[in-house]
Amino acid sequence: MKSRKRIKLFLQGFVMVNVLWYIMAVIVDLHVLPTPIDVYFNLGGLYDNRLHIHILASLYRVMSGVGISLILGVSIGLLMAYSKTWNRILNPLVYFTYPVPKTALLPVVMLLFGLADASKIILIVLIVVFQVIIAVRDAVLNISPETYDPIRSLGASRLQIFRHITLPAIMPELLTNLRLSIGTALSILFFAEGYGTQLGIGYYILDAWTRIDYLGMYAGIIAISLFGFVLFVLIDILEEALCKWKA
Amino acid sequence: MLNIENLSVSYKSNRNNVHALGPITMKIESGDIIAILGPSGCGKSTFLHVLSGIIKDYAGQAVLNDARLNPKIHNIGFIPQNFGLLPWRSVEKNCLLSLKIKGKPYTEDVKKRVDYIINKLNIAELMDRYPRELSGGQKQRAAIARAFIMNPDLLLMDEPFSALDALTREEAQELFISLWNQYKPTTVFVTHSIEEAIYMGKKIVIMSNTPGTIAEIIENPLFNTENLRQNEEFLKLSSHIRNMIKEGWKHEIKEEN
Numbered sequence: 001m002k003s004r005k006r007i008k009l010f011l012q013g014f015v016m017v018n019v020l021w022y023i024m025a026v027i028v029d030l031h032v033l034p035t036p037i038d039v040y041f042n043l044g045g046l047y048d049n050r051l052h053i054h055i056l057a058s059l060y061r062v063m064s065g066v067g068i069s070l071i072l073g074v075s076i077g078l079l080m081a082y083s084k085t086w087n088r089i090l091n092p093l094v095y096f097t098y099p100v101p102k103t104a105l106l107p108v109v110m111l112l113f114g115l116a117d118a119s120k121i122i123l124i125v126l127i128v129v130f131q132v133i134i135a136v137r138d139a140v141l142n143i144s145p146e147t148y149d150p151i152r153s154l155g156a157s158r159l160q161i162f163r164h165i166t167l168p169a170i171m172p173e174l175l176t177n178l179r180l181s182i183g184t185a186l187s188i189l190f191f192a193e194g195y196g197t198q199l200g201i202g203y204y205i206l207d208a209w210t211r212i213d214y215l216g217m218y219a220g221i222i223a224i225s226l227f228g229f230v231l232f233v234l235i236d237i238l239e240e241a242l243c244k245w246k247a
Numbered sequence: 248m249l250n251i252e253n254l255s256v257s258y259k260s261n262r263n264n265v266h267a268l269g270p271i272t273m274k275i276e277s278g279d280i281i282a283i284l285g286p287s288g289c290g291k292s293t294f295l296h297v298l299s300g301i302i303k304d305y306a307g308q309a310v311l312n313d314a315r316l317n318p319k320i321h322n323i324g325f326i327p328q329n330f331g332l333l334p335w336r337s338v339e340k341n342c343l344l345s346l347k348i349k350g351k352p353y354t355e356d357v358k359k360r361v362d363y364i365i366n367k368l369n370i371a372e373l374m375d376r377y378p379r380e381l382s383g384g385q386k387q388r389a390a391i392a393r394a395f396i397m398n399p400d401l402l403l404m405d406e407p408f409s410a411l412d413a414l415t416r417e418e419a420q421e422l423f424i425s426l427w428n429q430y431k432p433t434t435v436f437v438t439h440s441i442e443e444a445i446y447m448g449k450k451i452v453i454m455s456n457t458p459g460t461i462a463e464i465i466e467n468p469l470f471n472t473e474n475l476r477q478n479e480e481f482l483k484l485s486s487h488i489r490n491m492i493k494e495g496w497k498h499e500i501k502e503e504n
Contacts, residue, residue, distance in 0.1 A: 146327060153299035153325035153403070154348040155318030164344070168335040245335040245377040 032214055042215040051223055057199035061117055062185045065124025073132025081140035094133055102126045103191055115196030124188050128181045135177040139170035172246055175239050182231050249275040249433060253307035256293050266458045268293045270307060280434040282448025290459030291437040295403050299325040311401055324394030326404040330386045332378040338389045339374035345397035361396050367426055368392050384415040391423055395430060404436035420446060441485045445469055453492055
C-alpha cells in the first residue's frame with residue numbers, strides 16, 4: 001500500500017517535471033536546452049562513457065562522508081547531551097562554526113589533504129557533521145524525563161536505557177537528519193568533484209559541459225538525480241522498518 | 248513486607264532547599280493494597296518515585312523483604328499516570344519488557360501466566376498494535392498487564408485511573424481488583440479520589456499538605472465489598488474522610504479559588 005503510494009508519487013513528479021522541461025525546451029528552442037526525449041534517447045550511450053564508474057566513485061565519496069559524519073556526529077551529540085561539562089566545552093565551538101560556509105574551505109582542505117578522495121570526503125564531513133551533532137543532542141534532550149520512569153523502575157542498566165529508550169526515541173529525527181545530510185552531501189559532492197579529479201558524476205557533468213556535449217551533460221544531471229532519489233527511497237525503507245510505530 | 252522509616256525527600260530549586268516529602272514512617276504488609284490520598288502537590292507522586300527507584304536521593308530507609316529497596320534486586324511494577332507504554336514497542340513487546348530487562352527466560356510457566364493475564368484483561372487482539380493506536384482504556388489495560396506479568400514484589404500506581412472517563416474507569420477498577428485478588432502483589436497506589444481509595448484500598452493513608460506527611464491511616468472495612476457504590480456504609484465513610492481532610496486541604500482549596 002505504502003510503496004504503491006510512493007511509486008505513484010514518483011511517477012507523478014517524474015511526469016510533471018518532464019512536461020515542464022519539454023514545454024520550456026520547445027519555448028526556448030536553444031541548443032543548450034534539449035527536450036527530455038532527446039536526452040533519454042541518448043542515455044543508451046552512457047555505459048560506453050563509463051558513467052557507472054563515475055557513479056561508483058561518487059557513491060563511495062557520499063557514503064564515506066555521510067557515514068563518517070553520522071558516526072562522529074552521533075557520538076559527539078550523545079556526549080553533549082549526556083555530559084554537561086562536554087556540552088559546555090563543545091557548544092561554543094559548534095555554535096561558532098555552524099554558520100561558517102564550509103564550502104569556502106575547499107582550497108584549504110585540498111591543500112592539506114591532497115587532491116584525492118580524502119579531501120572531498122573531509123569537506124562533506126565538515127559540513128554535515130555539525131547538523132548531525134545538533135540534531136542528536138537536541139533530540140536526546142527533548143525526550144521527556146518521565147519516558148524513562150518505567151524502565152528505571154525495572155532497574156535497567158545505562159546500556160539498556162540507551163538501547164530501549166534513547167535510541168528508538170531519537171531514531172525518527174536521526175533518519176530525517178540522514179535524509180537532509182544526503183541531500184547536502186550530494187550538493188557538496190557536485191561542487192567538490194569540479195576540482196582535482198577525473199571521476200565522479202560531478203566531474204562527468206562539468207566535463208560534458210566544457211566539451212559542449214549538452215546531451216551528455218543532461219544525462220549526467222539525470223544520473224545524479226536518480227542517484228539521489230535511490231538514496232532517498234532507501235531511507236524511506238529504513239524509516240518504515242525502524243519507525244513503524246510512528247507512521 | 249515493606250518497611251518505611253523516616254523517609255523524606257528534599258530537592259534544590261533556585262538554590263533553595265525545598266522539602267517535598269516526609270518524614271514518613273509506615274509498615275506495609277505483604278499482600279496489602281494501600282491507597283494514598285492527598286491533595287495535589289503533597290508529594291505523593293514523589294513518594295511513589297522513591298519507592299519505584301526513580302528518585303535515588305532521599306533520606307531515611309525503605310526496606311522491602313529484608314533488602315534495601317532497589318529496582319535491580321526487587322521486581323517493581325510501576326504504572327505512571329500516562330501508563331508509561333513505550334510508543335515504539337507493540338503492546339506485546341511492552342508487556343514483555345520487564346522480562347527482557349530483567350533477563351528472565353520466557354518459559355512455559357511464564358507464557359501461561361502471560362496468556363492468562365492478557366485474556367483476563369481482554370487485550371489479546373491488541374498485541375500487535377502500537378500504543379498510539381489504542382484508546383485510553385486499552386492503554387491502561389496494557390499497562391496493568393505489563394505490571395502483573397512481571398510478578399512484582401511491589402506494585403506502584405500513580406493515579407492509575409484518573410485519565411479515563413467515568414464509565415471506563417469503573418470497569419477498569421473492577422477488572423484491576425479482580426486480577427489483584429488473584430495474585431495479591433503488595434501494592435501502593437496514589438489517588439485524589441476518595442471513592443477510588445475506598446473501593447481499592449485495604450488501608451487508606453491520608454496525607455497532609457506540603458511537605459507531605461501521614462495525617463492518618465484508616466483500615467478500610469469496605470475493601471472488597473460488592474456493589475460498593477450502593478452501600479450505605481460507603482457514603483458514611485467517604486463523608487467521614489472528606490470531613491477529616493477538609494482541614495488539611497483547606498489551604499489548597501483557597502489557592503485554587
